[in-house]
Every structure is written in C-alpha cells, then in structure tokens.
Amino acid sequence: MEFDVAIIGCGPVGALAANLLGRRGIRTLVVEQAASPHPLPRAVHIDHEMVRIFQYIGLTGTILPLMRDTDGHLHVGADGGVIRYMGTGGQARPFGWSNDYFFYQPELEDALRAGLSRFAHVQLRLGCRLTRLEQAGGQVVLTLQEGEVESRVTVRHAIACDGASSPLRKLLGVRLDDLGFEEPWLVVDAEVDGPLSFPSIAGLPPQADLQRLSVMMCDPSRPATIVPGPRNLRRWEFMLLPGEDDREMMRPERVAGLLAPWVRGVPHSIVRGATYRFHGLVAERWRVGNVFLAGDAAHQTPPFFGQGMCHGFRDVANLAWKLDMVLKGQAPDALLDTYQPEREPHVRSVIGAAVAAGRYICVLDRDKAAERDRTIRAQMAGGPPRTAADLIPAIAAGIVRPGAGQRFIQPRDGDGRLLDDITGGGWRLILRADACMPALPVLWRVVGGTVWQVGQDGLSDPEGQLSRWFDANGAAAVLLRPDFYIYGIATDAGGITGLAWDLVRDLVGGVPAARAA
Numbered sequence: 001m002e003f004d005v006a007i008i009g010c011g012p013v014g015a016l017a018a019n020l021l022g023r024r025g026i027r028t029l030v031v032e033q034a035a036s037p038h039p040l041p042r043a044v045h046i047d048h049e050m051v052r053i054f055q056y057i058g059l060t061g062t063i064l065p066l067m068r069d070t071d072g073h074l075h076v077g078a079d080g081g082v083i084r085y086m087g088t089g090g091q092a093r094p095f096g097w098s099n100d101y102f103f104y105q106p107e108l109e110d111a112l113r114a115g116l117s118r119f120a121h122v123q124l125r126l127g128c129r130l131t132r133l134e135q136a137g138g139q140v141v142l143t144l145q146e147g148e149v150e151s152r153v154t155v156r157h158a159i160a161c162d163g164a165s166s167p168l169r170k171l172l173g174v175r176l177d178d179l180g181f182e183e184p185w186l187v188v189d190a191e192v193d194g195p196l197s198f199p200s201i202a203g204l205p206p207q208a209d210l211q212r213l214s215v216m217m218c219d220p221s222r223p224a225t226i227v228p229g230p231r232n233l234r235r236w237e238f239m240l241l242p243g244e245d246d247r248e249m250m251r252p253e254r255v256a257g258l259l260a261p262w263v264r265g266v267p268h269s270i271v272r273g274a275t276y277r278f279h280g281l282v283a284e285r286w287r288v289g290n291v292f293l294a295g296d297a298a299h300q301t302p303p304f305f306g307q308g309m310c311h312g313f314r315d316v317a318n319l320a321w322k323l324d325m326v327l328k329g330q331a332p333d334a335l336l337d338t339y340q341p342e343r344e345p346h347v348r349s350v351i352g353a354a355v356a357a358g359r360y361i362c363v364l365d366r367d368k369a370a371e372r373d374r375t376i377r378a379q380m381a382g383g384p385p386r387t388a389a390d391l392i393p394a395i396a397a398g399i400v401r402p403g404a405g406q407r408f409i410q411p412r413d414g415d416g417r418l419l420d421d422i423t424g425g426g427w428r429l430i431l432r433a434d435a436c437m438p439a440l441p442v443l444w445r446v447v448g449g450t451v452w453q454v455g456q457d458g459l460s461d462p463e464g465q466l467s468r469w470f471d472a473n474g475a476a477a478v479l480l481r482p483d484f485y486i487y488g489i490a491t492d493a494g495g496i497t498g499l500a501w502d503l504v505r506d507l508v509g510g511v512p513a514a515r516a517a
Contacts, residue, residue: 003029004327006142006158008130008168012043013295013312014161015112019057020320022119026327029153030116031144033162035127037109040272041189044227044235045214046307048097049392049407050313052484055096056425057252059115066107068230069098071212072387073305074204075357077373078220078366081202084376086387089207094465095270096410099387100214100306102229131276133158133171135289138333157323157336158291159226159316161205164279166297172288179280181302181355183362183398184240186249188259188273194312195228197330215307218361221421225304226262233271236262237303239362246275278302282348286340290401292319299347304357305391307350314483318343321482331507332445338398345476349393399481399506401488401499408478408486411465420484422459427487428480428501430454432470433461435477438496443504 005021007014010032021028054060075084088099116122126147132143140158143344145149160168198210214227225237235340238258240249248254255273281300286293319339325331360376363369394405410419423430425448431437435453452459454466459468470476477496479487487503 001027001139001154001156003027003153003155003336004029004157005323006140006153006155007297008142008158009162009294009297010035010109010113010124010126011038011161011163012109012112012309013316014159015109015116015258016053016057016313016327017159017161017294017320018122018124019059019112019115019119020053020316022116022122024320024324025056026324027123028119028122028438029155030122030124031128031130031142032124032126032127033365037106037113039106040274041105041233041235043309044102044229045303045311046096046101046103046310048099049484050310051097051101051294052095052410052420053317054496055420057115058118059111062115063108063111064101066111066230067101067103067351068228070100070102070214071209072100073210073214073216074210074402075361075376076200076220077218077376078199078517079202079373080199081203081373083218083373084380085205085208086390087205087208088387089209089212091387094409094411095407096412096420099450102227104233106229107230125215125270130162130168133168135291138290140290150467151234156290156327159319160291160293160297160410161295161312161316164296165298166293168291169283169293169297171279172285172291172293174283174285174288176281176283179282179351179355181278181280181358183278183302183358183465184244184246185278186238186255186258186273186275188236188238188255189229189271190234190259191232191271192218192262192263192266192268193232194263194268196234196262196266197264198226200226200264216304216361218363218369218372220364220366223361223363224258227306236296236489240275240365249273250275250440278358280351280358282344282351286344287336292336292339294319298343299351301347301351302354304354304361305350307354307391311347313352314346315343317483325447325507335399342395342398342400345396346393350391353391396484399487400485401502404486404488406486407484408480409465409469410484411461411463413460414462424450426450426451426482427503428461428475429496430466430480431477431496432475433467435496436493438477438493438500440497440500441504443508445502447504447507449500449503 006029047180071089072087077083129145134141217224223239294315431453433455477490490499
C-alpha cells in the first residue's frame with residue numbers, strides 16, 4: 001500500500017488530521033473534492049486546546065498571527081442586564097494560551113494546507129472525488145474520480161472529514177441521532193473600521209471590554225450574537241423570527257438594516273449574509289470497520305459556545321495518536337475502539353450545554369424571558385463554570401484511569417518555554433520534585449514513554465504552577481496521554497510504578513507475566 005491512512009475532505013478538520021498524521025510519519029492521502037478552499041467564513045472560534053494542538057504540529061508561528069485572542073462570552077437578558085458572564089480578562093492562562101481565539105476560516109484552512117508541504121509522505125489531491133468504498137481483509141479500497149480519470153487506492157484506515165452532509169457517512173449507512181434542536185439564523189460577516197456601538201448593559205463587570213467579548217443579546221424581539229474577529233472583521237448572528245423568509249432576510253437592504261444599530265458612524269462593508277439552520281446531531285456509529293467519522297460528519301452543534309470546530313479538532317487529535325500506535329505495532333487494533341466511547345460523551349455533554357443555552361437564548365415571549373433572566377442570574381450566583389472552556393468535561397471512559405481524564409496544565413519556564421515544547425509529545429510521566437524515580441516496565445519504552453521530574457531534566461517551575469497542581473491533587477506523579485489529557489494520577493512511589501503497568505495493560509491488552517515477578 002502506498003498510503004496507510006486516507007482522509008476524505010480537506011476542510012480544517014481534515015487538514016489538521018493530515019498534519020497530525022504527517023507529524024507522526026504516517027503515509028497519508030488527503031482527498032478533497034473542491035479544487036480550492038471554500039472562500040467564505042463559516043466557523044470563527046477555537047479555544048486554548050486547539051492552539052495547543054497547533055503547537056504540537058509546529059504551526060503556532062504561522063496561525064496565531066491570523067487570529068485574535070479575546071476575553072470570553074457575555075449573555076445579556078431581556079431587560080438589558082448581564083445574565084451570564086464567562087470572561088477571562090485579566091485571568092491566568094494555566095494551559096499556556098488564551099481561552100478564546102477568533103479567526104477567518106479561509107485563512108486558517110490555507111495555513112493548515114500549507115503545513116502539509118512539510119511532509120513528503122502526505123499527499124493532497126484536490127479536485128478528487130470519492131465515488132466508492134469497499135472494505136475487506138482489514139483494508140479499505142477507495143475508488144477515486146479526478147476529472148476523467150478513475151483510480152483505486154488501498155489503505156489501512158480512512159477518516160471521513162467531509163462535513164455535515166458527509167457523502168461517506170451516507171455510503172456507510174450511518175444514521176444521525178437528532179437531539180431536537182433546529183433554529184434558523186442569519187449569519188452576517190462584515191469588515192468594520194472602528195468600534196461597534198453597544199447599548200448600555202447593566203451589571204457589566206468592570207474588567208469586561210465589549211469589543212473583546214462574544215456578546216449574546218437574549219432579546220425576545222430578536223436574539224442576536226455579536227463576535228469579534230481578526231483585524232477589522234466582525235460577525236453577527238440574528239435569529240429568524242416565525243414567518244420570516246430566508247431569501248427576504250438575506251436581501252442586502254435587510255442585512256444592512258439589522259447591522260445599522262451596531263455600526264453607527266463607522267465605515268463598514270458587508271462580506272456576506274446567509275441563513276443557516278443550527279442543529280444538534282450525533283452519528284450513531286463513529287467507526288465502521290476501518291473507517292472513522294470525525295468533525296461535522298460525526299456531530300453538529302449549535303454555535304452558542306463556539307465549540308463546533310473544536311469538537312472536530314479534538315476528534316482527530318484523539319484518533320491520530322491511536323492510529324499511530326496501531327500502525328507502529330505498539331498497540332492492538334482494539335485501541336481504536338476507544339475512539340467513540342471517549343469522544344461521544346464529550347461531544348454530547350457540550351452539545352447538551354449548547355442546546356440548553358440555545359433554548360433559553362431563543363425565548364421570544366417577554367414574560368418567559370423575564371423568568372429566564374431571574375433563573376439564570378440565580379444559577380450564576382451559585383458558581384457555575386466561569387468560562388466556556390470549563391464546560392469541557394473529563395474523559396470518563398477508554399484509555400484513562402478512574403479520577404483522571406481532564407486536560408493537564410501547560411505552564412512556562414523561566415525562559416518562556418511551554419511544557420509541551422520542553423517535554424515533547426507522546427506518553428509523558430511527570431514527577432513532582434521530591435518524588436522517587438520508580439522502576440518502570442520494559443514495555444514503557446516500547447510505547448514511547450518518557451519520564452520528567454520537576455526541577456530536573458530541564459523542567460523548571462519558576463512560578464510554582466506544577467507544584468501547586470501536585471499539591472492540590474495530592475499527587476506524586478501524573479501520566480499524560482499524547483493528546484494532553486491525563487491518563488492517571490499516582491499518590492506515592494508504588495502508585496507511580498502501578499500507573500505505568502496500568503498503561504501497558506490498557507494498551508497491550510493483558511498484563512505481562514513479568515509484573516507478577
């Protein structure tokens with residue numbers, strides 16, 4: 001086989017998957033039907049975890065200049081007062097990056113595709129369409145159409161990154177679970193050469209800068225979202241009211257009228273206005289044989305917390321290291337069965353939060369909106385998540401030990417270097433400064449594990465973030481997965497050795513007899 005993995009679709013999720021596989025040395029074919037990237041913006045937001053993935057593939061220097069880091073999210077009630085504030089202005093950055101970044105999708109796609117040129121073993125075929133897929137003998141045979149030329153390619157695995165309509169998902173016969181949310185919205189992107197005009201908002205925290213926040217106006221007369229973007233780009237999303245016609249609402253004069261209150265006296269030009277249906281959908285199966293669904297092909301979420309593209313990036317970050325270990329013979333094929341059990345609860349949890357937010361955002365009855373405002377303010381007083389990033393749950397099933405599964409912090413050392421740049425990727429066992437070095441199984445090296453100790457091995461802790469984390473978790477050591485999530489936590493020296501053996505057992509599938517000795 002010329003390739004190990006085929007990726008169908010080279011939108012941002014497919015392009016990131018190809019970079020992740022390319023970074024690991026996996027021979028990868030990327031098939032994209034369109035000859036050039038979609039020219040208009042769709043997704044606009046990612047969080048710190050996605051930038052950490054860009055860091056791993058070596059593209060932060062290229063991608064971050066295209067983005068704008070911002071200060072979180074604000075929901076404004078029917079009475080013009082704050083009902084929910086998830087702001088990060090002035091807060092620490094425990095994961096090394098800002099919580100919220102906004103971007104222009106065509107630029108992000110260009111940067112991810114350009115990154116593929118670094119890998120001689122990754123091939124991108126544009127204007128190439130998948131017409132048929134067959135599986136037999138642990139292989140996937142793709143029939144591809146490029147112009148008048150038809151060809152067949154055999155690979156070990158394929159990943160469907162071909163979007164919400166996913167022809168490959170349909171070829172596989174996978175159904176979608178409808179979570180019961182569908183609302184029509186008008187999405188408007190514009191270039192605005194100046195600050196936006198916001199109404200007076202009661203209860204606005206003093207550190208909140210409206211120009212640096214994603215603002216959701218939960219106004220029953222017309223719910224709307226206003227988000228910042230890179231440079232002078234801004235986005236609005238307006239809910240369509242009952243009886244309103246999509247075509248009528250997309251007319252330039254209607255779009256201009258909706259924007260007018262926000263851009264008073266400020267030069268601006270509208271890039272596009274288009275209507276969308278916001279959905280909550282999850283595929284029933286994410287693996288069919290050796291074919292995997294990822295991104296919008298596997299799930300679709302309302303955009304109220306800006307996690308749609310993040311879901312897809314987490315999918316392929318989860319899948320890439322597992323494919324790598326299976327292809328290199330470090331783990332059996334059964335490791336790939338943990339993909340959906342790990343990712344689906346994650347996705348459903350966040351989609352559930354987005355759908356719940358969508359339901360209260362879309363309230364059009366003023367009395368019900370007033371009651372909603374009172375209820376949410378009471379809930380906010382009780383201490384719910386402070387940022388949208390706090391909505392991301394720990395991994396609860398799969399390759400993870402009980403009580404673990406959360407994302408690990410990424411502090412900087414005295415020279416400004418981030419944890420991942422110092423320790424690299426793969427499986428990392430990080431010991432607190434006073435922990436004893438454990439005896440590790442031989443297979444620890446086989447799975448590519450490394451060991452780091454705070455205060456040694458070039459891993460300094462000048463601000464004490466690692467020490468405080470160990471103290472807060474009663475930990476002597478932490479074992480990190482290749483996707484930066486915590487596999488397990490050990491409380492003492494014996495637990496450290498046991499943690500390494502647990503990993504060997506989980507990956508290889510059966511504890512070697514040497515453990516008993």
